[in-house]
Amino acid sequence: MIWxxxxxxxxxxxxxxxxxxxxxxxxxxxxxxxxxTIAGALxxxxxxxxxxxxxxxxxxxxxxxxxxxxxLLGAVSFSIxxxxxxxxxxxxxxxxxLVRQPRRSTLMAGxxxxxxxxxxxxxxxxxxxxxxxxxxxxxxxxxxxxxxxxGAGMADLGTLLGDLTISACGFAIIGMIAGVLLRSSVIAxxxxxxxxxxxxxxxxxxxPGMARWLPxxxxxxxxxxxxxxxxxxxxxxxxxxxxxxxxMIAVLVFVxxxxxx
Amino acid sequence: xxxxxxxTEPVVHAVERGSECYAVSTLGxxxxxxxxxxxxxxxxxxxxxxxxxxxxxxxxxxxxxxxxLLGLIRPSAGSGTVLGHPLxxxxxYLCRVGALIEGPTFYPALSGRENxxxxxxxxxxxxxxxxxxxxxxxxxSRGLDPFRTYSLGxxxxxxxxxxxxxxxxxxxLDEPTNGLDPHGIAEIRAMLRSFADxxxxxxxxxxxxxxxxxxxxxxxxxxxxxxxxxxxxxxLLAARAPELIVRTESYEDARRxxxxxxxxxxxxxxxxxxxxxxxxxxxxxxxAGDLNRLAMADGIxxxxxxERRSTLEEAFFEITRNRGPPTPGNRCAPGAAGDPDxxxxxxPPGAARP
Numbered sequence: 001m002i003w004x005x006x007x008x009x010x011x012x013x014x015x016x017x018x019x020x021x022x023x024x025x026x027x028x029x030x031x032x033x034x035x036x037t038i039a040g041a042l043x044x045x046x047x048x049x050x051x052x053x054x055x056x057x058x059x060x061x062x063x064x065x066x067x068x069x070x071x072l073l074g075a076v077s078f079s080i081x082x083x084x085x086x087x088x089x090x091x092x093x094x095x096x097x098l099v100r101q102p103r104r105s106t107l108m109a110g111x112x113x114x115x116x117x118x119x120x121x122x123x124x125x126x127x128x129x130x131x132x133x134x135x136x137x138x139x140x141x142x143x144x145x146x147x148x149x150x151g152a153g154m155a156d157l158g159t160l161l162g163d164l165t166i167s168a169c170g171f172a173i174i175g176m177i178a179g180v181l182l183r184s185s186v187i188a189x190x191x192x193x194x195x196x197x198x199x200x201x202x203x204x205x206x207x208p209g210m211a212r213w214l215p216x217x218x219x220x221x222x223x224x225x226x227x228x229x230x231x232x233x234x235x236x237x238x239x240x241x242x243x244x245x246x247x248m249i250a251v252l253v254f255v256x257x258x259x260x261x
Numbered sequence: 262x263x264x265x266x267x268x269t270e271p272v273v274h275a276v277e278r279g280s281e282c283y284a285v286s287t288l289g290x291x292x293x294x295x296x297x298x299x300x301x302x303x304x305x306x307x308x309x310x311x312x313x314x315x316x317x318x319x320x321x322x323x324x325x326x327x328x329x330l331l332g333l334i335r336p337s338a339g340s341g342t343v344l345g346h347p348l349x350x351x352x353x354y355l356c357r358v359g360a361l362i363e364g365p366t367f368y369p370a371l372s373g374r375e376n377x378x379x380x381x382x383x384x385x386x387x388x389x390x391x392x393x394x395x396x397x398x399x400x401x402s403r404g405l406d407p408f409r410t411y412s413l414g415x416x417x418x419x420x421x422x423x424x425x426x427x428x429x430x431x432x433x434l435d436e437p438t439n440g441l442d443p444h445g446i447a448e449i450r451a452m453l454r455s456f457a458d459x460x461x462x463x464x465x466x467x468x469x470x471x472x473x474x475x476x477x478x479x480x481x482x483x484x485x486x487x488x489x490x491x492x493x494x495x496x497l498l499a500a501r502a503p504e505l506i507v508r509t510e511s512y513e514d515a516r517r518x519x520x521x522x523x524x525x526x527x528x529x530x531x532x533x534x535x536x537x538x539x540x541x542x543x544x545x546x547x548x549a550g551d552l553n554r555l556a557m558a559d560g561i562x563x564x565x566x567x568e569r570r571s572t573l574e575e576a577f578f579e580i581t582r583n584r585g586p587p588t589p590g591n592r593c594a595p596g597a598a599g600d601p602d603x604x605x606x607x608x609p610p611g612a613a614r615p
Contacts, residue, residue, distance in 0.1 A: 004382055004383055004384070004385050005383060007382040007383075008379050008380070008382035008383035011371075011375060011378045011379045011382055012368060012371065012375075012379055015370055015371060015375075017370060018370075091366055091367075091368065091369075092363070092366035093366050093367065093368060095328075095331075095333055095362050095363075095366070096362075096366065096367075096380060096423065097379075097380075097383060098331075098332070098333055099331055099332075099333075099355055099358070099360050099362075100355070100380050100383045100384035100386075100426075100427075101383045101384065102332050102351045102352040102355050103352060107383075256335075258328075258333065258334040258335060259328070259333040259334065260328070260333075260334065
């Protein structure tokens, strides 16, 4: 049953415009942060501890740019997922789907899996493009890339890709929840991005230690493999608990609510 | 229409109740949105294999009722069955139900075919059905075009195609002719007839009463969430007395004819139309010959004589206009005029139940 909902959702997501838009946006975000990171690297260390060309030549240098793309990647993932879920209410297509699949939790699970696989594909594709961009930038800035292709470099890249994927999926799940609860893609995207980006940043700046509790901050920490304020394991545990609770509420609401759209 | 399309359709299953057979049956179906009562104790009986019209003023609760039947809205009270399964177990019967609810809504960027594929995959329906139903509704050649490029008529037809995907035994169509031109309406009408010929039960809501009168055998009328009539369309129309419309050559003739009719005990009145030469007489066509002879004998010249049967629209307006604030006395209940079990001779429309 979940497979049917999954396959059905993929019929929609196969359309070219969605691919170009989503994959393009995610690739653009990742490539842009990679280029900016490498282009902005200093020749010599400064007092601020900014990234240097020598640091970029290490095995972890390839993933330095990708690390910075966590929040923007998350914002795009959130928007895509919120659009896919909220749009069903806004377009009135949800009623068609529910007549063919009255098991609402099954429908939601299938749609969720489809959106996540779509996003995982997008993150992987964007990472490949970003790696290409990183090599080009390294050549332009005279950075040695020998260490990037070493075993340690590849392991580092693999770990980062996993972290980015987890982070993007976390943002996407929040997007789906927002879409279901707010029943509108536009409102879900607007409200969600307002809360996840500026509001969380303000709260983090205003209240010390807040970054350990806010979902977008935690997901950003996960994308970076852990940060000074939130270690990877703690961030993953806290976010997982948030998402589990929120998903349960969203499923409960979705299953019980009257479909009047 | 393709041979495959003709070779499709289903066997009717329904609930047997004594000698009657209902595809849909509800008892006291009620839906309340906050303080507003959208549907109030509806006792529906939709005979299997019939085309049943569902009419009522805007906001009467038609769409809410349909949504309850389709499991999209939870009833606040009441019970019912659809194709023999209880309303609360929609998953048991929805695989045999096709529905078009409140107009066709599809993904604009997808083609008609892709939109149907979304539903086919979701419902575990054979993909071969897509071409069959597109052909059946006359969209075979436009299936690959994006939905956003479809005209309103094509959108309605795609909605009907989507409803036909699961080879439904019950087809629920909410305003399928909304916004269509006369040609489109005629097409939909022919389509609905063909579905009924295939053995489907068709439950169709519409504002176009003339359409309902033409295609439906059975009728459900609701107002303010309450059932005010259900039964055969002919029963409803037969319950209204037919009239003879007579036009005389002169006003003086009309006055004399009126006096004559009063003398023989016929109810008649001048309408005031056409220089007060037109008279409506409470009688059916059988009286026309006698009337003509009487008029001739009295030297009255008739220039027009015709029987006029009331239309569904007139009956509908009379039912809905005559109903005052609902009271226990005029509430429709099983066994009253609204109950087909007992309404073989429909009461005069709008008549309050004793």
